Amino acid sequence: MPAASSSRSAPVVPDAALQLSGLASVALTDSSMVAVADAVGAPERILVAPNSSRPFVAAAIAQRAQVLVVTATGREADDLTTELQQILGDAVVQFPSWETLPHERLSPSADTVGRRLEVLRRLARPDDKDYGPTLQVIVTTVRSLVQPMAPGLGEIEPIGLKVGVEIDFDGLIHRLVELAYTRVDMVGKRGEFAVRGGILDIFSPTADHPVRVEFWGDEVTELRAFSVSDQRSIPDIEIASVIAPPCRELILTQMVRDRAAVLAADNQADAALVEMLDKLSAGIPVEGMEALLPLLQPGELQLLADVLPDGSHVLLCDPERIRTRATDLVRTGQEFLEASWTAASVGGAAPLDTSTVNTDSLGGVSLDLGASAYRSLRQIRESAQALGRPWWTISPLSSGSDEEVELAVESVPEVRGSEELLTGVFAMLRAHVSTGGRAVIAVAGAGTATRIIERLGEAEVPAVHIESGAEPSPDVVSVLCGSLHEGLILPDAKLVVVTESDLTGNRVAATEGRKMPAKRRNQVDPLALVAGDSVVHDQHGIGRFVEMIERTVGGARREYLVIEYAPSKRGQPGDRLFVPMDSLDQLSRYVGGELPSLSKLGGSDWANTKRKARKAVREIAGELVQLYAARQAAPGHAFGPDTPWQREMEDAFGFTETMDQMTAITEVKADMEKPVPMDRVILGDVGYGKTEIAVRAAFKAVQDGKQVAVLVPTTLLAQQHLQTFTARMAAFPVTVRGLSRFTHGADSKAVMAGLADGTVDIVIGTHRLLQTGVTWKDLGLVIVDEEQRFGVEHKEHIKSLRTHVD
Incomplete structure (x- = not known):
């Protein structure tokens, strides 16, 4: 019988797998870490240490006080979070940020939201061990x-259901x-529920799987996890x-509903506002309703630092970057409001304007939507320190201040795949x-650990694999x-830590937290099907949906x-297949671009089609193997690290990068710095x-003296990119030209x-760049925009370029 579990979020790393706890116990004996722990309670500390020391510094503070x-x-x-959870387990959580702006209508x-409220509840009720x-x-x-x-989000009572409970x-x-x-x-995603008779399906925001709750009258009689893909119970x-x-x-x-109704009645001139308020007054959640917090929620809004327990510390990692980000966020929020008003002038939805909101029926109270806008970092610090929260920072770079405390922690040399450096x-x-020193190499998996030990043996370095949580x-x-992203050297503890990322230059993926349960690709939703829709059965092939019957x-x-x-047989009606609802996992939507021919039940045409498809896949796979073998064998150009000009150009970007954008930029540049040709696909919607x-x-x-070809499928796109590239590089000695039918x-x-x-x-050009007669002095990077829109012949030419350039 499997162990019982709650449907709420499991910790990213359970206590039974504290992979780094043994390593941390040695690291925390270093005099630098002991000094950090001894300083807990000081109202301010400015620490200087490599980024790799962050998890150990946070763990040192956590020995004496809670820390944000x-x-x-x-x-x-x-x-x-991943690193700290492997040191301290369930006592570490991440408080996620919204994906939206405060005033955005999303x-x-x-x-x-569920993850945020779970953290706030744990802070508000530390004795609640559920x-x-x-x-x-x-x-x-x-x-x-x-x-x-x-205010008061941590005090909101969640719904709790157990077998035997009456509700x-x-x-x-x-x-x-x-x-x-x-x-x-x-039910298909978190935050949804469905009711069928005495059965309630619910997918909690903090759950790994949706749960089917069966009732006998008002009594809960059974709880079962089920899969979103086929709606069937998961027995394990x-x-x-x-x-x-x-x-x-x-x-x-x-x-809240009453306040919404009052405001709607008093502000009939604002149709957009009234529409939102009418729905809210009826108890119907609407997109972007959080922007109305200052209107509908009485009481002063709170900051995260305000709800921390007494004595909690705030630790800012790389305060200069945080300060820049905070300033950008405040500016972005304001720019969003201004851009919304500009859009409204040409027919877009205007942001809500409280300057015209009539509040007479609420006693004439002052309402300010700006109360929910991002605060400045200075305001946050003043608020935290007024509540007695020590404000600490840790930075990899020294500012030369006399108040700095430089920790005796060193970085390890980066190998990045170089055999000489290895x-x-x-x-x-x-x-x-x-x-007599201790040395640790942290890798992501057991296979990598075995290979590292073999390589160490070849180099005559004594090595042993240790269990998770063991001391080195x-x-x-x-x-x-274990998932440790950067190594470090603690001289006093005689400890050297090297990570897989240090050796290979590849970022080791963090241990995944709660994933959305996998949904079958192109899954059939029977309620969304209409007569005539094409579907595909795993065994019988392409058919046409007729109806749903009992x-x-x-x-x-x-x-x-x-x-x-x-x-x-010709002239006969089509054969019919009856697929029970509990076998929906065998069906998927047909996603081809044209109306398909129907398969025959019991015939061999579907088997032949699948056999041909498998053969084509094998051929494509063979071509890819040859391509990637050639790429791995061919020496690539290892681009140098970012120059001051690179940083200056990037800082001139007029917008705040998204998290995904920064991840892609960092990984692309890291690949360019490796001595093998890069091949990367960037996916994302327009804008x-x-x-x-x-x-x-x-x-x-270009900083490394290489030429760049940007291939686009249309002349219009070439012109747009030419304008963008030219504008972004106007302040630098970079020559950007276009080559299309306009040239x-x-x-x-x-x-x-x-x-x-x-x-x-x-x-920057169209297919003209692929024609004969185009010669390059030193081509180093090829960028293809919307590659799917190039023809077969052009793709073959692009493929040949990939064997020796990034």
Whole structure:
């Protein structure tokens, strides 16, 4: 029998897998870490140490006090949370930030809200062990730090269900709606629920799987986890309880609904505002309703630092970057409002304006939507210090201040796949352990650990694999499995830590937290099907949906989807297949671009089609293997690290990068710095910043004296990119030219000559760049925009380029 589990979020790393706890126990004996712990309680500390020391510094503080650790980006927060959870387990949580702006007419996801409210409840009720042990470390981003939130969120009572509990069924449904759960016919994502007779399906924002709750009257009789893909129970998971927190941070209580109704009645001139308020007064959640917090939620909004327990410390990691991010967030929020008003002037939706809101019926109170806007970092610090929260910072760079405390922590040399540098690191490790020191290599998986131990043995370095949580031994290199992203050297503890990322240059992915349960690709939703829709059955092929019916078979009444196939004989009606609802996992939507031919039931045409497809896949796979083998064998150009000009150009970007954008930029540049050809695909919708990634990569290539080709499918897109690249690089000695059907005569010849002699650094063009006669002095990077729109012949030419350039 599997162990019982709650349907709420499991910790990212359970206490049974504290991979880094043994390593941390040694690291925390270092005099630098002891000094950090001894200083706990000091109102201010300015620490200087490499970024790799962050998890150990936070753990040192957590020995004496709770600590809020703030990072500049979400990726840094993810990495740091993973590392700390492998040291302190369930006592570490991450407080996520909204995906939306405070005044945007979009709401944060139910997943994000649920995780935030779970953290706030653990802070408000530390003795409630249903959520885990008392928190020691909360990791968050500057975005969450500077965003105000509704007061009392940690005190909101979630819905709790257990077998044997009696609860008014109708009242439960009403409460779910009040907590902003969406009622649907079939649960498919977090924050949804469905009702069928005495059965309630609910997907809590903090759960790994949705849960089917069966009632006998008002008594809960059974809890079962089920899959969103086929709606069938998952037998290997036993559910002990359901904890369902709100899905929104503005709860539609009766008081909130009454205030919405009053404001709607008093402000009939503003149609957009009235529409939102009318729905809210009826208890219907609407997108972007959180922007109305100051209107509908009485009481002063709170900051995250305000709700921390007494004595908690705030630790800012890289304060200069955090300060820059905070300033950008405040500016972005203001720019969003201004841009919204500009859009409104040409027919877009205007942001809400409280300057015209009539509040007479609410006693004439002053309402200010700006109360929910991002606060400045200075305001946050003043508020935290007024509550007695020590304000600490840790930075990798010294500012020269007399108040700084520089920790005796060193970085390890980066290898980045270089055999010469790897030999040097192995020699350093051999010398270190030979004098009684401890050395650790942290890798992501057991297979990598085995290979590292083999390589160490070849280099005559004594090495041993240690179990998760074990302390490293002296006189030998200890190889352990754990997610640590950067290594460090603690001289006083005689400890050297090297990570897989240090050795390979590849970022080791953080341990995944709660994932959305996998949904079958192109899954069929029977309620969304209409007669005539094409579907694909795993065994029988392409058919046409006819209807959904009920039949009684063997005394049991079941629902079936009726699928029509091609007739077995000419002139006969089509054959029909009855697919029971519990076999929906065998069906998927047809996603081809044209109306398909129907398969024959019992025939061999579907088997032949699949066989041909498998053969084509094998051929494509063979071509890819040859391509990538050639790329791995071919020496690539390892671009140098970012130059001051690179940083200056990137800082001139007029917008705030998204988390995904920064991740892509960082990984692309890291790949460019490796001595093998890069091949990367950047995916994203229009307007999500793909061009800026290309601009930065191109500029980096030019800094190393390489030429860049930007291939686009249309002349219009070529003109747009030419304008963008030219504007972004106008302040630097970079020559950008275009080559398309708009480029004629002498201009075209000049561009071709510039490519040959190297005077043109970046060329942006259509298929003309792939024609014969185009020669390059030193092509180093090819960027293809919308590759799917190029023809087969052009793709073959692009493929040949990929074997030797990035």
